[in-house]
Amino acid sequence: TGNANGAIATYSAVFTLQLRPGPWGEVASNPMGYALFASGGSGSTNKNITVSGSNDIVVGNGHSNNNISFSGVGGSASDALSAVGTVTVPGGMPVGSTQQGVTARTSPYNCQVSDLPSPSFSWGADVDLSTVQAVWQDWPTRSLLKPGVYYSTGKITLGLNNVTGTVTFVGNQVWVSGSNVTLWPYAGGMTLFATGTPTDSIKLTVDASRWRGVVYAPSGQALITPSIGDFTVYGSIVAQGITLTGQNLRVVH
Secondary structure (H helix, E strand, O other): OOOOOOOOOOOOOOOOOOEEEOOOOOEEEOOOOEEEEEOOOOOOHHHOEEEOOOOOEEEOEEEEOOOEEEOOOOOEEEEEEEEOOOEEOOOOOOEEEEEEOOOOOOOOOOOOHHHOOOOOEEEOOOEEHHHOHHHEOOOOOOOEEOOEEEEEOOEEEEEOOOEEEEEEEEEOEEEEEEEOEEEEEOEOOEEEEEOOOOOOOEEEEEEOEEEEEEEEEEEEEEEEOOOOOOEEEEEEEEEEEEEEOOOOEEEEO
16 A cells, blocks of 8 residues: 555554444444444533434434434434433434433543554645545546545545445544445444544535444544435444434434
């Protein structure tokens, strides 16, 4: 493998996350026990789990060290929802169980950048992958990303339609947009890893797409805000705070 546009930190060890089949032969993460986990404490709405819109479905447990709020119509949560603060769901929404006022929990997922394999591509600044020929197997069509770990000290941006890749994106921020985007994890079951603290550390505006693996922002927030909807993650979203807006969003653990 070769680096593109600069060198970056040394990596060591390999973090392993077991996977299990999902309902369409996809794969969801198994050991953590949570579809959604918000590790941030009280004091900021950015550290809640907020699910709004119509027909948004969570299959697996959800926990917040602050609050959980579901709104909209047609949603469901098949397993337990627990929060240190409050759990709010619409009347009549199917839910496995709810618990509020529970003790704060430690994040079930504790991966460090150093746990991942050496990067296949690395940058010392923000990078827009749509402009980097080296990462594409079919340039200039740009529908198939080369497999590997993509590392940036800045923001990684991918904004294209009809893209497939087996990748692990690691950046201060990671933003992905487009439709028919299919991403599978390259390393340790992880698809996206945002190392920074912004309220939009991970920002996903993707429609008509299916992903698998872990979306991880241990120090920041994850925003999933598709313009049309129909986006499924087979795995887990773990962040300080999690916001899902739009319709037909599914997180299947």
